[in-house]
Amino acid sequence: MAFFPHLLLATLEGLVTSAVLALTALGLSLVFGVMRVVNVAHGEFFMLGAVLAWAITTALGGHPAIGFLLALVVSPLIVGTVALVAERLVLRRLNYNPEATIVATIGMLYIIQQAALTLYGPDARPVEPPFSYRILLPWFGYSGYKLSIVAASILLLLATWFVLTRTKIGLIMRATQYDRETAQAFGIPVDRVYAGVFALGAMLAAVAAVLVVPISQAHYLMGLDPLLLSFIVVIIGGLGSLRGTVVAAVLIGLSDGIISVFFSPTLAKMIATLLVALVLVFRPQGLFGTAAR
Amino acid sequence: MNRPVTLPIYALHAAVIVLLFLLQFILPDFHHGVLARVMVLAVFAMGYNLLFGYAGLLSLGHAMFFSAGLYGAGLAVEHFGFGMLPAFGAGLVAGGLLGLVIGLLALRTSGVAFMIVTMMFAQVFYLVTLYFADWTHGDEGFVIAQPLRQIAIGSLHFDLTQPTTRYMTAFLLFSIVLIVTLFIVRSAHGRVLVAIRENEERTRMLGYDAFANKLAAVIVSAVICAAAGAAYAILFGYVGSTFASVQYSILPLLWVLLGGAATTLGPLLGTLFMYYVVDITSGFISAYLFIVGLALILLVLFFPKGILGTIRDRWLGWLP
Numbered sequence: 001m002a003f004f005p006h007l008l009l010a011t012l013e014g015l016v017t018s019a020v021l022a023l024t025a026l027g028l029s030l031v032f033g034v035m036r037v038v039n040v041a042h043g044e045f046f047m048l049g050a051v052l053a054w055a056i057t058t059a060l061g062g063h064p065a066i067g068f069l070l071a072l073v074v075s076p077l078i079v080g081t082v083a084l085v086a087e088r089l090v091l092r093r094l095n096y097n098p099e100a101t102i103v104a105t106i107g108m109l110y111i112i113q114q115a116a117l118t119l120y121g122p123d124a125r126p127v128e129p130p131f132s133y134r135i136l137l138p139w140f141g142y143s144g145y146k147l148s149i150v151a152a153s154i155l156l157l158l159a160t161w162f163v164l165t166r167t168k169i170g171l172i173m174r175a176t177q178y179d180r181e182t183a184q185a186f187g188i189p190v191d192r193v194y195a196g197v198f199a200l201g202a203m204l205a206a207v208a209a210v211l212v213v214p215i216s217q218a219h220y221l222m223g224l225d226p227l228l229l230s231f232i233v234v235i236i237g238g239l240g241s242l243r244g245t246v247v248a249a250v251l252i253g254l255s256d257g258i259i260s261v262f263f264s265p266t267l268a269k270m271i272a273t274l275l276v277a278l279v280l281v282f283r284p285q286g287l288f289g290t291a292a293r
Numbered sequence: 294m295n296r297p298v299t300l301p302i303y304a305l306h307a308a309v310i311v312l313l314f315l316l317q318f319i320l321p322d323f324h325h326g327v328l329a330r331v332m333v334l335a336v337f338a339m340g341y342n343l344l345f346g347y348a349g350l351l352s353l354g355h356a357m358f359f360s361a362g363l364y365g366a367g368l369a370v371e372h373f374g375f376g377m378l379p380a381f382g383a384g385l386v387a388g389g390l391l392g393l394v395i396g397l398l399a400l401r402t403s404g405v406a407f408m409i410v411t412m413m414f415a416q417v418f419y420l421v422t423l424y425f426a427d428w429t430h431g432d433e434g435f436v437i438a439q440p441l442r443q444i445a446i447g448s449l450h451f452d453l454t455q456p457t458t459r460y461m462t463a464f465l466l467f468s469i470v471l472i473v474t475l476f477i478v479r480s481a482h483g484r485v486l487v488a489i490r491e492n493e494e495r496t497r498m499l500g501y502d503a504f505a506n507k508l509a510a511v512i513v514s515a516v517i518c519a520a521a522g523a524a525y526a527i528l529f530g531y532v533g534s535t536f537a538s539v540q541y542s543i544l545p546l547l548w549v550l551l552g553g554a555a556t557t558l559g560p561l562l563g564t565l566f567m568y569y570v571v572d573i574t575s576g577f578i579s580a581y582l583f584i585v586g587l588a589l590i591l592l593v594l595f596f597p598k599g600i601l602g603t604i605r606d607r608w609l610g611w612l613p
Contacts, residue, residue, distance in 0.1 A: 036405075038405050038408070038409065090590055090594060093594055094593060094594065098404060098405050099351050099408075100593045100597065102351070102353075102405075102408060103546065103550065103589055103592075103593045104589065104590050104593050104594070106543055106546075106586075106589055107585075107586040107587065107588070107589030107590035107593075108586065108590065109586065110582040110583065110585050110586030110589070111582075111583055111586035111587060111590070112586075113582055113586075114580050114581075114582040114583035114586065115583070117582070118580060118583075224539070228413075228416060231409060231412075231413070235409065264424075266420055266423055266424045267424060269420055270417055270420040270421060270424060273413050273416050273417045273420065274413075274414075274417045276413060277398075277410050277413040277414055277417065278398070280402060280406055280409060280410050280413070281398045281399065281401050281402060281410060282401070284402055284406055
């Protein structure tokens with residue numbers, strides 16, 4: 001292939017990565033922004049979403065689209081419930097102390113990972129895409145499903161943005177994020193907002209996982225990479241800033257796609273992680289964030 | 294504030310050291326081997342504790358310091374033909390240098406950012422061990438051959454593959470690090486670290502250089518952890534990138550939390566306890582990670598001060 005088609009392919013792949021990453025990182029960003037909790041188990045909610053998608057489509061059989069659509073609804077709901085229970089049982093009792101919650105979410109990470117290993121097994125298993133239409137470009141054919149991931153992700157991001165900025169629920173969430181105690185004084189049930197946000201964050205990760213599982217595979221260790229990449233995105237975008245998160249996801253996704261086509265993926269990851277750690281050291285508010293609070 | 298009680302502190306630490314020395318004569322083979330390994334890992338936990346317990350800096354990347362020692366020693370033997378003692382020294386130097394660099398960078402942040410930054414630097418270190426697979430053999434790792442693991446000082450000759458020598462080496466390292474830790478936490482520097490943990494701004498107002506003290510703590514912690522890593526490489530002869538993975542950053546945190554953060558003997562207790570819990574439970578269920586996860590959650594929920602921390606609160610206020 002010539003250089004241009006090669007670059008186009010890398011860009012398309014990068015866009016798909018960006019789309020999935022934006023959803024996952026948005027979940028992490030919401031939880032951090034509103035609750036000030038660093039959820040280390042976020043990647044495991046992602047993994048759980050993918051594994052459940054496999055379980056649902058396999059149990060249902062029939063046309064792949066039916067199972068997939070069902071998984072797209074049911075899997076996030078289950079993951080959201082798991083997150084809700086974890087939040088009520090553990091995080092609330094810790095009073096959202098940043099250090100204690102990090103240790104506790106590390107604990108959750110191991111428990112969920114072990115549960116997946118025990119119940120689901122160590123193998124990577126595929127999920128069939130709901131449709132297998134190929135878009136023919138002049139140089140190569142490209143999976144229509146991959147492009148539909150990008151579309152779905154954009155729709156979901158717009159929906160989240162709409163909820164956050166144009167509805168009463170969003171107003172309540174932003175009030176809680178801005179000043180927890182004043183919000184409480186104005187009669188906002190901060191406690192329930194926290195529970196809802198934690199569940200919502202996990203559900204966003206699960207949706208992203210269901211979308212991506214037909215083109216990757218479900219595996220019990222698949223949570224680590226999305227977790228680290230989401231950290232990277234959230235940091236570059238500015239901790240707690242939603243617009244920054246999306247911009248950073250596109251940036252990281254595209255450069256990841258392009259760099260790993262032309263260089264070794266391990267090297268790409270190494271350099272990206274190092275750069276981001278340095279961003280956090282020298283510009284803690286992120287590249288797009290305003291002054292830290 | 295309790296007045297420092299000196300005698301019982303020294304008596305207690307001396308008793309622990311004597312007990313560990315005597316245990317090698319009565320323990321059956323299996324537990325003998327376990328204890329040697331636990332003492333090396335407890336050194337790792339003690340290094341972690343110095344930073345997390347006393348200075349209040351929660352790092353999620355200490356695997357990089359352990360494996361800096363591990364690789365510093367291992368690579369020196371494998372590629373440069375170092376003897377065991379120089380290799381151990383190389384491990385310490387590697388850990389100290391890495392501690393200096395990471396300390397200078399990561400200490401510009403605090404709180405949550407510090408945890409994430411240390412985790413990311415550790416991840417970079419892990420990826421480096423994978424990327425330079427020609428040297429490190431990546432995931433597979435490499436074995437330091439048994440004939441190489443000998444120390445000759447003058448006419449004295451030690452075979453580190455012998456269980457007795459191995460136990461004694463681990464015991465020696467553990468004792469030295471325990472005494473050093475005790476000395477540090479009772480020194481002026483140690484008191485400043487605790488003051489920084491409790492209220493950094495006030496400490497700075499009182500005229501102490503918080504950054505210099507924290508940097509010193511990071512470097513000392515890194516060197517101790519590297520000592521554990523280097524000892525692990527020369528005593529047990531295996532060097533692999535698993536030891537640089539996230540899990541080995543979490544384990545010392547777990548051990549220290551369990552034994553009691555900011556207690557000198559807590560790390561040993563936590564490591565020993567966790568080792569046997571995993572060992573015993575793995576007889577019934579193969580859910581090692583589950584036990585680790587559950588232990589972490591239960592500890593932060595119900596037992597945030599750990600075993601020795603609770604004992605200190607209830608009964609023995611003088612425990613260092």
